[in-house]
Amino acid sequence: SQQGEEDPQALSIQEGENATMNCSYKTSINNLQWYRQNSGRGLVHLILIRSNEREKHSGRLRVTLDTSKKSSSLLITASRAADTASYFCATAKTDSWGKLQFGAGTQVVVTP
Amino acid sequence: EAGVAQSPRYKIIEKRQSVAFWCNPISGHATLYWYQQILGQGPKLLIQFQNNGVVDDSQLPKDRFSAERLKGVDSTLKIQPAKLEDSAVYLCASAVDRGTGELFFGEGSRLTVL
Numbered sequence: 001s002q003q004g005e006e007d008p009q010a011l012s013i014q015e016g017e018n019a020t021m022n023c024s025y026k027t028s029i030n031n032l033q034w035y036r037q038n039s040g041r042g043l044v045h046l047i048l049i050r051s052n053e054r055e056k057h058s059g060r061l062r063v064t065l066d067t068s069k070k071s072s073s074l075l076i077t078a079s080r081a082a083d084t085a086s087y088f089c090a091t092a093k094t095d096s097w098g099k100l101q102f103g104a105g106t107q108v109v110v111t112p
Numbered sequence: 113e114a115g116v117a118q119s120p121r122y123k124i125i126e127k128r129q130s131v132a133f134w135c136n137p138i139s140g141h142a143t144l145y146w147y148q149q150i151l152g153q154g155p156k157l158l159i160q161f162q163n164n165g166v167v168d169d170s171q172l173p174k175d176r177f178s179a180e181r182l183k184g185v186d187s188t189l190k191i192q193p194a195k196l197e198d199s200a201v202y203l204c205a206s207a208v209d210r211g212t213g214e215l216f217f218g219e220g221s222r223l224t225v226l
Contacts, residue, residue, distance in 0.1 A: 004154075031213060042116075042203060042217035043155070088154050090215075098143055098210025099168050102154035 004032075004089040004103030012109045019076040021106040023089030024069075030092045032065055033100070034074050037086045046074075046087075051094075079110045114138065116218035118204050124224045130192035133221045137185070137206030143167075144181055145215065146189050147203040155203055161187065162210055191223075199225045 004025045013019050023032070031050045035043040049056045049065045049072065056063045062075040076083055086105045092098060117136040125131050137144050142163050147155035158177065160168040163184040172179070176195070181187040191198055201220040207213070 033213065033215075035215075035217075042219045043205075043215075044217070045214045048213045092213075098162075098207065099157060099160055100145070100215060101157065102147075104152075104154045 004091050004101065006087070006089055006103045006106045008106060009104070010107045010109075012111070013079055015079060015081055015110055015112050017079055017110075019079050019083070019108055019110070021074050021087055021108070023072045023074070023103055025072075025089075025091045025103075026070065027091075028094045029067075030094050032063075032072050033090045033092075034061075034063060034072075035088045035090060035102075037088065037105070039085075043088065076108075079108075081110050081112050084108060084110045116204055116206055116216050118202075118218035118221050120221055121219065122222050122224075124226065125194055127196055127225050128193040130190065131194060131223060132191075133189045133202050133204075133223075135187045135189070135204030135218060137187070137204070138216055141206035141208055141216070142184070143207040143210045144187050145205040145207075146179055146187070147205065149201045149203055149220070151200070158189070158202075160210070167210065194223075194225045196225050199223055 004023045007022045033048045034046040037043045047058045060077045065072045088105045090100045090102045144161040146158045149155045158172045161181040179189045203220045205215040205217045
């Protein structure tokens with residue numbers, strides 16, 4: 001079974017708008033990661049947030065983590081057409097020895 | 113630095129036939145993963161290697177799937193015999209070491225079983 005579940009399943013926005021997607025998970029984690037996948041390609045790592053961190057930024061990306069609610073959010077600011085992709089959260093459980101489990105993803109479409 | 117290499121990129125076979133996928137991870141990466149991604153779903157871990165030993169293969173259908181990582185470098189994933197439900201993209205990923213965080217993915221091998 002998948003550890004993380006993203007919400008919404010799909011998101012359609014205009015260029016320049018912000019995109020927010022959420023991830024919920026079930027068990028204690030060491031870290032949570034977000035990946036992007038363009039159509040027909042492999043996954044690309046975006047950002048990692050550790051269980052003792054609450055917020056992290058990388059360029060136009062902002063990730064939050066609430067371990068009490070077992071949830072995370074990914075915000076993409078000032079979106080561009082090139083941000084069109086599927087976004088996945090992945091969790092590494094505390095006793096998993098690096099095993100990374102992915103959610104079902106959020107499909108984001110950014111129209112010019 | 114070269115990325116994770118996978119081949120073939122595409123493969124079409126009939127059910128009950130066999131197929132093998134190859135992965136060459138980033139040089140020096142100790143941990144190697146095989147994931148199965150069915151269309152519209154997230155990647156599902158099949159097997160995780162640490163050097164040439166198996167760390168986790170709990171979700172590998174061992175009656176038909178096998179994988180090996182000889183000498184702790186390249187890896188092959190084999191399916192024999194294939195079923196229709198095995199149609200998916202098979203993604204290989206590597207990491208510097210388990211628990212270190214970021215995974216580096218290859219472009220994947222897309223399998224269609226007819």
